[in-house]
Amino acid sequence: MSPKLPPITHLQFLVLEALSVDEQAGRELRALLSSVGVRNSSPAFYQMMARLEEAGLVEGWYEQKILAGQTLKERRYRLTRTGLRAVSDTRAFYLERLGSVRLTRRGSHA
């Protein structure tokens, strides 16, 4: 049975994929997105993260840190089990699609 169309967008996949390695701060994730050309505003990014949290794909929390004698907080995220499954499902879907594309091409050359 071929895998179903994943319920997440490519942007969300990018974020979840990054989080599958390790937990990360929101700022780090935004930097990652901007390195691949995504110019989302900060509120738009956090709105997306909030949606991922609401879907149970990631878990977010504030972490305290001290900078120049002042206490600051930053939002950090890690992947939930559901999130991990979503990443692997999406990855499998694309690999599968990629494989069938290769086969089709080979077949047409033959």
Add this chain to the structure above:
Amino acid sequence: MPDRWTGLCRRLVPDSLRERAFDPAVADLRQEWMSHAAAGRGVALAVARLRYGLRLVAIAVECRRLAMNVSWATVLPERRERRVTMWARDLRRTLRMLGRQPLFTAAAIATLALGTGANLTIFSFVNTFLLAPLPARDPASLVRVYGVDDRNDRDVVSYPNFVDGRKGVTGLDLSAHAVVSARVGTGDAIDVRTVELVTGNYFRVLGLAPASGRLLDERDEVTEGAHPVAVLSHGYWRSRFAGQVSAIGQKLYVNGVPFEIVGITPPGYRGTFSAHAVDFWAPLMMHESVRPSGRSLSRRGWGWLSMIGRLQPGADLASVRHELGLAAADIQKRYPNSFPSKFDFAVTPASAVNEADREVMTPVLAMVFGFTVLLMIVTCANLAGVMQARLAARRREMAIRLSLGAGRGRLASEWLTECLCLAVLGGLAGLIVARLTGAGLARIPLPLQILGDLSFETALDWRMVAYAAALSVASGLVFGLAPAWRAGRVQAFPLLKDAGGTVAGGRRGSRLRKVAVLVQVTVSIVLLTAAGLLGAALVRQHGLTPGFQTDGLGISSFNLQRETPDVRRDLTDRLLERVRRHPAVASADISTSVPLNIGRDRMGIAIPGYVIPNGRRSVSIDFNMVGPDFFQTLGIGFVDGQSWSPRDLAPAALVVNETFARRFWPDKRAVGQPVEIIGRGMVTVAGVVRDHAYYEIGETPMPFMYIPTALQPPGSFVVHVRTKQDVAAVMKELKPQMAAVDPRLAPYDVMTFDELRRVPLFPARMVMWAAAAFGLIALMLTAVGLYGVVSTSVAQRSREFGVRMALGARPADIQRGVLREAGALVLLGAAAGIATAYFGARGLESMVAGAGTFNAAVSLPIALVLGLLSILAAWAPAARAAAVDPVVALKGS
């Protein structure tokens, strides 16, 4: 501080996104800010704060957008379109409304037209005289060149020096010019006109093309006296020849010499100095016909030419300065006697204003412009009060609209549109007023002696229009912002519930209107006090006696410089004989200069036995060449000795004043003492006369001497006439009689001595009239403004008056109360005005001596008049307040 901003911005964000998007985004921003703030101080810290604030607002705005789930790409054009439609609707509505209230509209536009018109009129002078560039092609590449010596760093030069400079410079096309006055016309139609003598390349340098015929060129600069041609200015051509092309080829008689008219300059060009309108141009080679001096162009020591040049392609100021420096050094080397210590050329970018004009005009224009700004403040304050009153009257309508869903921003924007519309219409009317006033002022005959060829003509150009537009919008904002702000804050509920107190018409609105009246009263007092102080000082000046009798004294100028000494003597004798024959003339004689006029004649003298300080051989003394009856005519009494008789030529004699006698012979009798006039020989003192004012009243006494005209008949002189009857009438009668003696005798500047005395005070008089006119306008506006304030206040407080009367107050009490309130307002404004005038009066001292001292005797009557006017203005509304029927007033609520 960032925390406070964060709290404010967070409130703007919809609830759904505060925690989900705003908080984490701001947490990131704070982290970034901390790293910047820790690093920066001073300016860097301020910039970081500003950036933080802006980004915070951006985050909040973005959150709102996200909540609406729309993209900017669709929002912005829609919003812009909506705004344009709204503006157009507001504009249409405003114009319709203004059209429905023609009286109010006309009054507001007229008020604005007065304020902006006065301001624009003065700005047109500032624009024409001080700001406008040279009316030539590519004025940026034009430069003025001056001669520099020990005494003067911006001097005129002689023709030979100009020619040497022109030859020595390759990067500059250099031309020379000199503005002079000449008698133009024949017979009775002689008048004095402004002529510019120019070199052949002058018009080429300026890059001008003729409107008709040709301009002067190199062929007109070949032989001295051989090029009697003239180019007319467009304005002179239109006024004298009615703009007919047939003028070209006709003759123009300049000092009796026929000049052929060969062309017309382009319209708008009137010379290279903005304040001096030239009537026509003639070749420099014709200088002796236009400005007889008996000198040859080749005289190296005769400096009289200004220079203007155009930088050639590839040349710059530095290279031109270098070349001219070398030329100057060469001149100095070749003519060491003419330039013993220093000679050089100075080069500056060309401006249309010469320094002398700038010095004279800048203080006058600055002061009058300041007055118009004050008038503009009164205008704006007046209209702000009027708009407040309108707002108060329409508050119910606005409350209804508000409760029906109109936005506060819309209401405010409507008010602002109305004010801006009025301001723009007022600005247009002001522009028309300014043009009419400017044209009227240009027709005022100016006294020739001091202002020469100064012209009041102004032009309407893009700077004027831009200034008018900016002034209109600024005034619209000044008088419109406060009512617009208040319109946006109308409270619907209390207004609809109760017709009584409201925000727009309530205490704050009335306070604003009171402040507006206060400002108007203050400014009116300041303007009128300035006029009063100037007027008092002028009257005082006029009342001062110069040391001789000015009543019944008349003068008339003559120029015989083209005639030989014998002809001059003969003509002068015949002229004086004719004048003395007039039955109303007591005595008459000539002199080369007139007391209390500008210009000094000085001569070097040496006194045997008197050691001059600093080892100099001679001392310079001011003098006047006078006829024997001069002292009697002016009423200058002799202290010792006597005047010389008409034919008393041997031994040559001198009359000196008391200061002269005291200084050189403190212990001896001056009469009979010898004096050496340098270059002319020895003379003897024949008499000593009383000191009088020579240049201005109140000057320090100076040594002065009188030389008999019989020694050398002067080429240009003034006939002084002492009359027994009305001097103006006698001078008027004498003018044709003097002209009839001989065609070569053409009297000009025929006037009474009192008229002449007013000439140096002309700028001060102008400033005084401007202050008086603007002050009176301000006074009228103030009275109208006060009437409006009291009327509105009475209308709003009718219920209060009703209650008070129902409780037993008498109508007279009510009326007195209203008048007292208006009086208090005026009193406060008058006190502020007098205080401002007290501290600001010093600025007037530069206009006329004695005007800078505050004089309560001037200010208090003005305040009194203003007070009376205010009572008159407040009387009718106060009477209305007293006539309020308590029953009607209480039922009306």
